[in-house]
Amino acid sequence: MDPNGRGVVELWMKLADEVPAGDWTIVAKIMGKEEEKTFTVDDYVLPRFETEVIIPSFGLSYDPLLKITVKATYTFGQPVTDGAVKIAIMRTYGGPGAPILYKKGMLSKDGTLTIEVSTKEIRAAINGDRSLSWQSIKVTADVTERQTGRVQSSTASLQYFDTPLVLRYVNEVAPKNFKPGLPYTIYTEVRKQDGTRFTEEEYKEMTIYFNVTYDVPLTKEEIEENLNASSSGNSGGSVSSSGSLIADIDPIGRSDYMYQKNKLAMVRLDEAQRAQSVPANGWVTLTFDVPMDALMVNIQAWSGKPYKEIKLFKTLSRAVSPSESFLQLHVGTEKPMVGKEFTVTAKATDAMPMLTYQVFAKGALLHTKEVPTGNRSSVDFSFMVTRDMTPTISLVAFYIRDQNYEVVVDALSLSVDGLFQKPITIEFSKQEAEPGDDVEVIVKAPTDSLVYLLSADKSAVLLKGGNDLTQDDVTRDMAEYSFGGGFSPWEFMFICGWPSRFRGYDAFTVLQNAGVVFLSDAWVYAQLASTNQRYPTMPEDAMGGINEAAGPDINDDFKDVAAADVVRKFFPEVWLWEISYITDDSGGQVSIPTTVPDTLTTWITTGFSLHPDFGLSITEKPTELVVSRPMFITLDLPMSIIRGENYCFTATIFSYYNATIPIRVTLDKSSKFSNIHVGIDQRKIKLTTESAYYSYFLGDVEPNEMRSVKYCFVPTELGEIPVKVSALTNVQGLSDAVERIIICKVKAHH
Structure with a gap:
């Protein structure tokens, strides 16, 4: 079944001439894992051109105009110059019978139509003349090629906001719980509403402000004082002896309150922490020390001028340990990379007798080691990153207290560079060609690689795509061995590259969320669930017709007609489906001679390679060859x-x-x-x-x-x-x- 010994099986099945139309599914099963792909059987005509609707990625309620550009391009790269356009503007979630604003026009010689629609007109036509703030609309364009009557459609959506600025706490890499006595870091993302960055100059004009408060228990005297003040009709706030602002909470002392009476104190931030400029990458970082007596931490961030003030709030609950002992792992800004040492710092609230760390990937324990600490509360350790640790690792570190044999633990998840260790690249000997031209496909990959190539007609890809193999597909599939399916922190890690902490308020839940089963006679503390928790966890926040022909040819003056050199007959939807071997004496390159088919289109070419040592590699993006004639x-x-x-x-x-x-x-x-x-x-x-x-x-x-x-x-x-x-x-x-x-x-x- 695997003739090349590289883990790839090539099978095929010819469909009968008459089969039921619809979606068909291919299911592959191996070693308990199941994968499926769906393809459609139907009578179809390949699209000749593609249509694109270009609008802003988001709208502002105070913008006077919405600019809409419709672009139509033939698959062979030239613009559609004779096309009628019908544009429909409507609410995204309007439902049947919702009002629609229509616009019409003709494509220009460059294959585009650009119109500007006033926000006032859109508001009046589809939103009852109400503000468009937070309203989502979609713009659909139908382009009719007037020569044939063929129609291609495209849709784009946008949402309106009152400001282009958005602030977001990056919860994916910040735990919901703080560890008393250890630093806590919160990351705030400063972006446009569409997730893109502002310019460096725009960032320089911004300031993000922070305020951090925490709850601490009231003393017996303070509780009595508050109750006395309540009974005399007075309530309010005071200043603690340390100079921190204190606000009384629940001065009435009702019996139905389920948390301990507490007071609010401010974490002291210096000026550089409290008011921060925004760096060019749009990430603002705040690190502060959490006092040992903090019960709950509240973080507030807000923006200043030049944009409308936006506020963020985040509440952190306290991690739980019976001995008030905690461990926290810290890593630098560099991501782990295959073939390099990776260094981690472990900090604890008390002295560690011996630190043990373990590295997991795809559900397997790959590396473990004990690190002598010299009875210190901080220690660095390093390990070599290997290929089998890609694309993500779970790093678990713990020590066992001598006093009560309690396991003190922390765990991180990190994305690892090097899943595709050796790149594969594909290029053609020319970027543009005519039907029947001889071209070479040049593939570069490590020697002893087996390379698989696919080249598909862009028209077929436009009709229905999604079955090709991509780097994202493989990365997601590999990560699911560690995290399972659905949305997971690893999806964010590949975007920002930062570590994600496994959430948990005690040692047991940290290990559980990291996917680790801990078998030991030591004490893995688990707080009992209760409706009367001492420290409650707060929730996270067609127009026109056919051009008439000149009529049957009766003109005898057209004498010197030249017949076509070749009749174009070969129109495959898939051109290349090749397997090639990179020999040891090839210098890591192979040239595959081939002949361009007769289709006038753009050929979308991808590939992947398999190597006995470096494993799987996939082309980063498709290579295109445009085929046309004068x-x-x-x-x-x-x-x-x-x-x-x-x-x-x-x-x-x-x-x-x-x-x-x-x-x-x-x-x-x-x-x-x-x-x-x-x-x-x-x-x-x-x-x-x-x-x-x-x-x-x-x-x-x-x-x-x-x-x-x-x-x-x-x-x-x-x-x-x-x-x-x-x-x-x-x-x-x-x-x-x-x-x-x-x-x-x-x-x-x-």
Whole structure:
């Protein structure tokens, strides 16, 4: 089943001529793991062009205008120049019958249409003239290619806000619990509403302010004083002997309160901590020491000018230990990388007799070691990062107290660079080509690699994609061995590269969330769940028609017509499906000679390689080869037609030649269909059918111009019917000819 011994099996199955249409699923099972892919079976016509709606990534309620650009591009890279556009603007979640604002227009010569719609008009048309603040809208554009009547649609959405600024606590890398006596670090992300960064100059104008308070227990005397003040009708705040602001909480002392009476104190922040400028990466970091007597910590952040003030709040609950002993791991800004030492600092609230750390990846214990501490409360340790630690590791460190044999633990999850150790790159010997050109596919990978290549027609990818292998797919799949499916902290780690702490308020839940089963006679403390917790955990916050042809060719002046050198017949949806071996004497490169198919399109090419030592590598992004001609013809044909029924199709001629040229379009005669000729006899339209050549003379066609003609015929035989159309001109080597196959079926009777 694995002929190359690299873990790849290639299987195929040919579908029958008649199979039920719909989504089909391929399921692969191996070693208890199951993977599936879905593909669609249907009659289809590949799209000739793609449509894109370009709007701002978000809107501001005070902006006067919304700029909308619709762009249409053929798969061979040229703009759609003769297209009608219909734009619909509506609320994203409006539902059936929701109001819609329509706009119409025509594509320009560069294949775009740009309009500006006033916010006032949008508000009045779709939102009852109410503010658009926090309203989400979608813009749908239907582009009709007027030569063929084919329609391609695209949709884009945006949400309106009152300010472009957004602040967000990065909860994915900050624990919900603090450890008394140890530093706590909170990360605040300063971004635009769409998640992108401001410019460095814009960041320099911003200031983020912080305020941190914490709850501490009231003394018996303070409780009595508050109760006395309450009974006399007075309540308020005071200042502690240390100078910290104190606010009385629950001075009434009601019996239905489930937490201890406490007071609020402020964590002392210096000026550099309290008011921080925003660095170029948009991440503001605040680190502060949490007092040992803190019960709960409240963090507030807010923005100053030039943008509207935005406030953030976060409440942290206290981690629990019966001995009030805690451990915290710290790492630098560098991510772990395969082949390099990685250093970690462990800090504890008391002296550690011996520190033990363990490294897990994909559910397996890969490395463990005991680190002598010299009875200190802080120690550094390092380990070598290996390939089997990719893409993420769980790092667990703990020590056991001599006094009560309590396990004091902390755990981190870190993303590891080096999942794809050796890159694979693909390039073509030329970036643009014509049908039938000889090109070389140049693949670079480590020697002794087995390389798998795929090159697909962009039209097929536009119709339906998603089954190709990507780096993201493999990274997610590998990470699921450690974290399971669904949203997990590892998804964020690959974005920011920072560690994520496994959440837990005691030793047991920290280990549980890290996926570690701890078997020991030592004491792994677990706080009993109770509705009367002493320290409660607070929640986290078609228009136009076909251009008429010039008519049947009766112009005898067009004498020097040059036939097409080649009739284009080879139109695969998948061009390359290759396996190649990088030999030891190749220098890490192999060139694969091949011939470009006849399709005028962009070929999307990807690949992956397997190496006995370096494992799997995948191309970072697709390589593209654009295939076109200075002048060519395309046919707008369906997959199938019915015998005996009249059928018309459009032939479109594109000229990108650098001079004006005369063009004649000819449909070859066939024994399998009869041409329909429309004539006028005594002022009456008359249809005649005959098997004959049928030509139109288009006259002189300008550079970057598109013309079309319509042919009608009646199929007379079942099965495959070749349809050959030529676009002929007097420039040697410029004429083009295309032969496509259309399937003729019997009319179904129900």
